[in-house]
Amino acid sequence: MSFQRDAQTDLYRTESGSDVSHAPLAERMRPRDFAEFLGQEDVIGPDRPLRRAIESDTLSSVILWGPPGSGKTTLAQLIAKRTSAVFVWFPAVTSGIAELRAVVKAAEQRRVFSGQRTIVFVDEIHRFNKAQQDAFLPHVEKGTIVLLGATTENPSFEVIAPLLSRSLVVMLHALPDEALGQVLDRALADPARGFGHLHATMTPAARRHLIAFGNGDARSALTALEHVVAHTPRQPDGGLVLDEQAVAAALSKKALRYDHAGEEHYNLISAYIKSLRDSDPDGALYWLARMLEGGEDPLFIARRIVIFASEDIGNAQPQALLVAVAVSQAVQFVGMPEAQITLAQGTTYLATCPKDNASYAGIMKAMTDAQTYGNLSVPFHLRNAVMPLMKQLGYGEGYRYVHDDPAAQREQSHLPPELKGVRYYAPKKN
Template sequence: MSASKSTSLVVCPVCEKSVPEWYVNDHLDHECKSAAAPATSPAVEENSSNSKTANKAKYLSLFASPKKSRKPTALPINTPASKKTRSNSTATEPVLIDDQEPPPQQQAKKHPAVELSKLSVSEQQKQGSYLSDAASLDMEKRLRNTRLPLAERLRPLTLDTFVGQTDLVGPSGVLRILIENDRICSCIFWGSPGLGKTTLARIIAYRTNSAFKEMSAVTQNIADVKKAIEEAGNLSRLANKRTIIFLDEIHRFSKAQQDVFLPHLERGQVILIGATTENPSFKLNGALLSRCRVFKLDPLTEQDIEKITKRAIDLKSHDRDTTQLANVEQGVEKYIAGISNGDARVAINIVDIAMNSLSPGDSLDLDCIRRALQRTHVFYGADEHYDLISALHKSVRGGDANAALYWLGRMLQGGDDPLYVARRLVRMASEDIGLADNHALPLAMSTLHACQAIGMPECDTILAHCVVYLARAPKSVESYKAFSNVKALLETEQPWPVPMHIRNAPTWMMKEMGYGDGYKYNPDFDGPVDQSYMPDAIRDHNFFDERYRTNKK
């Protein structure tokens, strides 16, 4: 036994006896139950009960994650008590900068979210936007803290202020019902960046009665997860309270690492909420997926982005003296929504950069937005890669050269490997053009060799050349379909032996066994030769379908 285990003592919440920390669970299960309770009067018994409750709460605090720093008690802004506290503070008691009074011009302007935080609990409940006092204060402080990123300040804390995903969090959305009834189950939020996965998790944190632990697979490891699960088990046994673990970027854990959740989800010890930008079918453990509900978050519509953009402009205008901003040109929100690719964070960052670059008296117009906008990349994940190559292949098959060029451009702009595209073009030349144009396959092979030789960006024109040719070429899938029929037959039939008359007989022993007997050498005959080349069991089977013999453009 280590020295640390033998010397670390805690107070039992039931009998107030000091016991080693490692032994406290066994002590609670066995020793405390046999301890004789002293006879006390009702008043003394009530005081004793309160004392035990306090000791139990103190004990539960041992399993909470240690805080890095103690946060001073926040006081309501602009109240006499807060002013008095600031005036009486000394050098040893620093004042929170976030609690300082805002300038007079900001005191007169109230942001809608700030007004929501000041509603009474009953009024908030009527609006379906209930926030606790701590959540309301947190919202107000974030809105006024100009040092935070604008996207973080605008992050909603209620479902009514959440924009988008109507099917999930709308009035009859299944996720909204689960959140409002505090019956959230283990689930995976899947979607592109900027759709609100983390925001939904934060809303759940404010609305649930469960303990909430936020983690990230980018900065934390399996040891941290195991510690959180152990704390959840202690909390469940001692306080009968469940724990929700939110793991952002869950796909960063390998499938073997994801196994750590399985037994605890099976027993209901924790509830897991994972967030990922990758397809869960490819990146997450199948056993884990079977225990979780996957919620797919769709890209935000332009109307959703316009609404978020307007909120961002209003908040940035609230930060500065509105007399310094001449006006906001009509159509700015729509333009930003059109170039944000359904990503709310991108739209908010564009507003932030553009408005920070304005001088007093300037207007927020399209020219200002264009100067602030530098699109150096587009989001291109694994799902996007497979979706785009599918769109390119189907456009070539359908003979739409215009669409095929567009999807090719999207793939190259996203940084896809030109050799991968060229290899797929070789496949298209044989699968879709096939016998209708025997020049297509040599051209596709030449395209592959050219891309290997010169690389990007010069090979983009070569790829475009091949794509247009394949799209405009006549199409025939006769050989492709026939071979597909062969493979289907091989999966169902036994491997029939080769007929004796078409077997090779290189040795005298094989000739004695009858190999090659009866074979008719075709050049020795002037006309067609009546000879079967198929196994006797499937002699009359035909793999070709007459429907595919006609070339189609």
């Protein structure tokens, strides 16, 4: 499928049957229907609201948010095939307010004379500034156009609030390893769009390495597969065997045993966290290197660092959480490969910090009591009497203001009577 010029708008709408034989593998293997759309079942499964809205042609404005290669553009193309509306491709990189006026004018005429709706697909909507996004607002609000936006950035920060409030935000996730493996298998077996005509075989180790290389990104995995096939010599019998060595050679990267969803994934992150907990920076650095060389998402490691700072260090060194958050932000800002330096700095810092899990242990115990005892009432002296009736009922009665009565700090109870004397926070003397 491609997007061809629409005479009415001088922009683009979808047409099927285009020749994609010379397109990159990732484009050739783009899903043609929902059955081929893998890894997003929680969003686009047969019983999901978005799927029902698409199939009933009642779609309202939607913002698709997800990482590269998660299927945002593919989903837009599937919507284009399913809807009776005119589907206009509106790339944020090359379009502006002048082009939007032309689209809106055509949409208004279409709506008046034929009742036909217009869906405007804005790819990379986060690239539009506030004024450009504001230009969409009245037309979305009146229903002149249905906005379908796609972004890799958090819409809360990159899309203006009025436009966000009038749209459904749908979050797509990085493809799980199982789905990514199916994408690769399909490309290798498909004789028309993929490499089925080559009768190629792929070893399990090579498959795992390509999945790790893809890192949840279908486009990246398919591009890697295409590169491996192009650079792997044929066997004497004419066959093509993709093994771990062939993959490593083609991608110029040693194929380490690693699986994002399998045992090795959990083994390595477990070894990393335990090395941090035991204050062993050398062990932690080695397991960090193993994960990064295996293709682990650096943001996954950064998230675990932030969790570790609160769970295992806590108030023994409160600065640790600030450092961990800074590491996470720096990893997002810098990206790989330089981000490995930041991760290493955060790793060695956290490993050498004093440790105390009192905050973690305390909230776990408090959560257990909250579940066990249910909705215990807030003692009346801790309630605010914001209305006269509340004051008449005794709200706030007996409350002691600690700034005027310092003894209240130890003498005044702050727990329901059923939990009197319970202690949740017990810091260690590090």
